[in-house]
Amino acid sequence: MRNYLDFEAPIKELNEQIQKLKDSAVKTGVNVENAVQELEKALIAKTEDLYKNMDPWQRVQLSRHPDRPYALEYIEAMTEGTWIELHGDRTVKDDKAMIGGFGLLNGESVMFIGQQKGANTKMRQYRNFGMANPEGYRKALRLMRLAEKFNKPIVTLIDTPGAFPGLEAEERGQGEAIARNLFEMMRLKVPVICIIIGEGASGGALGIGIGDRVLMMENTWYSVISPESCSSILWRSWDYKVTAASALKLTAEDMKWNGLIDGIIREPLGGAHANHEQAISILKDVIQSTIADLRKNSNDELVKQRIEKFCAMGKYVEA
Amino acid sequence: MRNYLDFEAPIKELNEQIQKLKDSAVKTGVNVENAVQELEKALIAKTEDLYKNMDPWQRVQLSRHPDRPYALEYIEAMTEGTWIELHGDRTVKDDKAMIGGFGLLNGESVMFIGQQKGANTKMRQYRNFGMANPEGYRKALRLMRLAEKFNKPIVTLIDTPGAFPGLEAEERGQGEAIARNLFEMMRLKVPVICIIIGEGASGGALGIGIGDRVLMMENTWYSVISPESCSSILWRSWDYKVTAASALKLTAEDMKWNGLIDGIIREPLGGAHANHEQAISILKDVIQSTIADLRKNSNDELVKQRIEKFCAMGKYVEA
């Protein structure tokens, strides 16, 4: 069963009507083809309309849609059985919220790293809701260095409500782990592509988010804080999340407009959750062409440009 | 009060006689100068004799002599108030059995690293008897890389009954931590000097023991296993430690003879424990002249020669 968000109600309704019509046709033998076609046309129009006028808070909700593909699904599908997951930070633990390993993308080896959410209650806990501990960031860095050693491009798939704010995470230096990644990712001498595929929350996202190209899928968000927490801190109430979502300028459009990301990846009509296969295929194409594009530069040039890009971010007044 | 080992009994006796004579002179006013001089001559002769005919097991005992200077004492004295201890592995913990930090040796900055034993019961526990955990080896490596960044020579002072064989040590990868140090120390692009100042037990010692010059102080031992454990494993009894000590060829003389270390540092008459000041002064001179010597090579040459040196170790038959 597909899940629908509240504002997806019109889509749900049309989908159900189509299904009902088809069911009745099976029973009665009446030809409903024309009626179905009409409804499907209406569905497309409705979906287009809905997605054109999406507000930031709705984007946030879509980014968390339970039917959305998670990192592993993208990676496994794109690499067609050639992905081998690699484990461990070589110090303390294997973090299940952070996955990584090489896979072949049309024959070319790529290091994929990503935050992984779980698809059901049990897996959500196993994956700690996609909230990595320090060992997750350290595993990611280890794997990035491995990729660098063999001159393989790195692709990170970002999807996290934040770095885990637990007791042991603090003990093992969550801050240090993220900081170290920012520093070391800046000077990785291979192409690095970072893609927000769901939630891009703050330092937890940025910890695997330093790349030559930082891209956001259409229905994702990326900011320094979630709208809910922002509301609670700035408005001292949980009721301003919609306002906060707008104020934070956290959508792909806004982030691109502000020059804080390099591009937007279009999703299938109705969102990635509506058509996994197409979302995967789009992502694969983008990754391949982006790698090809980046490979036109030497690795040293990439590092230099990467550093310069991030150094140029910020708006201030020379008073 | 000075401590004496069993076989140091003749020295103890002579020392006590001298003291008695001096005490009585104070009481009686009799001139004992000549008698004292005679006894002191005898003491020197006896000590020389004793130390000339030391067997390997006695060397092992000397290496553990409770009056022997430990790493911190050497470092603090050699650097004359310019040593700053640096802490932490940047991942899990600060290991008290492994110390490290920069100090100035006649104005020149040197990174000192060493295993530290405690001088009394409480400190022995605090220092875990000089047995480092994985975080100790990782702290050491972090500090070595820091020294490398600023092109400072590294001096390690080895004094350990072994890497700690505890449960958490295994959980956090004692084997990996030592292995990583062997690998990374091989290619540190600065002069590295490793000095056994007490016990050099197995991987726990080697974990900070990869250097351009590996030196042993006269009354120390360095081998793959302690004589006691060797006895227990090979003879299946704890009674063969003296035999094992001989069989293992673990003294400075034997290790030098076999080409497994680069040199021996003479100790003051009666051992380092008998004259800390002189032991410290000798060590300081050796370190300074060795650094000066190594600096005649480029750092790249040092790395190449270091790797070649260790690669040449081993004796086998081309049958």
Add this chain to the structure above:
Amino acid sequence: MSWFKRMKKGITTQNQEKKEIPEGLWYQCPECKHVMTSDQHAENDWLCEKCDYHEKITSLNYFSILFDENQFSEVAAHLISGDPLEFTDTKAYKDRIKTTINKSGLKDALRVGFGNIEGEKAVVACMDFGFIGGSMGSVVGEKFARGVDKAIEENCPFICISKSGGARMMEAGFSLMQMAKTSAKLTQLADHQLPYVSFLTDPTTGGVTASFAMLGDINIAEPKALIGFAGPRVVKETIGKDLPEGFQSSEFVLEHGFLDYIVNRKELKQKLALSLKQMKAKS
């Protein structure tokens, strides 16, 4: 006892020039309740003379402690905050900035000075908690960047004194990217083999901890400072029970391997100068 409170406020947010405090006012230590004159307190580097409690102080206070004869020139002093997102919560960000500048006498949450420490050149960046909780926005990032550039230009070490609640939410994505920007600048400093000392003071949390504050060649801290990524309240909510004694204190963070040493403010200058000397690269 309202004069105690006033006094304390003066020290923590407005006391930029110790001379400005009228004589005869008093300071009460919040730890041990010991009372001393504010002059005595300032003379004592704003430590309690009885229990060594380290009062929060300003960037100018730190500069007066560190720079020889309190001589320094400011780097990028003129930068002030824009309002890149036209952000409004209960108040417009633009107005908040204006009010804060007027009230605090500060231009933003970071001040960068260039001068000598025991006769050796150094760039010191220092955060001011009095400016929106020492939060990091574009101005903090850019001043940090120019401080690093100055250190590279002068071929001298770079020191950053952190004191921050984290990111500045009103700059959202821009604020987040200052973590990346400051880290990027530190790679450039490293390429020049110049030492970077991170000095963490009470409190250092959030995005500052997760970027430049943890990236020192050596990380050092004042005693008993709060240092963490997530704030203690959030951690407590996450684990659903009370936090252990001393959690996220400097001493705790040292024990867990993230600090090189803790230094009393009275010994700061001397020890820092020695550390800098020790790390000066040998060519």
Add this chain to the structure above:
Amino acid sequence: MSWFKRMKKGITTQNQEKKEIPEGLWYQCPECKHVMTSDQHAENDWLCEKCDYHEKITSLNYFSILFDENQFSEVAAHLISGDPLEFTDTKAYKDRIKTTINKSGLKDALRVGFGNIEGEKAVVACMDFGFIGGSMGSVVGEKFARGVDKAIEENCPFICISKSGGARMMEAGFSLMQMAKTSAKLTQLADHQLPYVSFLTDPTTGGVTASFAMLGDINIAEPKALIGFAGPRVVKETIGKDLPEGFQSSEFVLEHGFLDYIVNRKELKQKLALSLKQMKAKS
């Protein structure tokens, strides 16, 4: 039931050529007690067909699994142990070596092969536990070194299959320095951007764990292998209580972050070949 015992001993220490086992003999799984013919067992890559128990096998067994058509040439096959220290415990080391060579048919505890794995060149070094507990002395170190040289010469990956009780005590200091030597050789391999896969099998402990076995670009292991630095008996004595269930098993070591994956022997060749392909450097 003495023939079961004989059989098992044959498998673990003498079974270098599976064809040498007379037909009609039986293998009983020590885990689940399932009985199968030794031919079936060998056909099944020496796994229990019921519970997948991975029996200890020899270097030649592993080569038969890994190398295409079991074709390989040996590297430094002729090296045998000297007696650098003229070591004698309850027996002279020289005699121990001679007896072991005669009894095991092995020359020392490491065999190095060069051949193809799924059509790609590779050097595989593999330890034999049957030779003084797979202990590392000068011959193991030198063969490892020549294996690395061969990989560099052939510009191909290097794989080491570990199975060892640790250092060879009878070579004392020489044995210890093989940890340094093998690690040094791996820096040379790394300089050539050639992949090194460490494959840990039951048991891998002591000096081997604390050197080359933990230094893989990827570390992989067979299921349920014992992997540790200190042996479980020593750890138990140190902590003075029982060890937790599964302590130092492959699964435990994976969970603690030191293994990249655990692989069933049946999937070893295919998965290893894919990993090697993934790491082949792009120039």
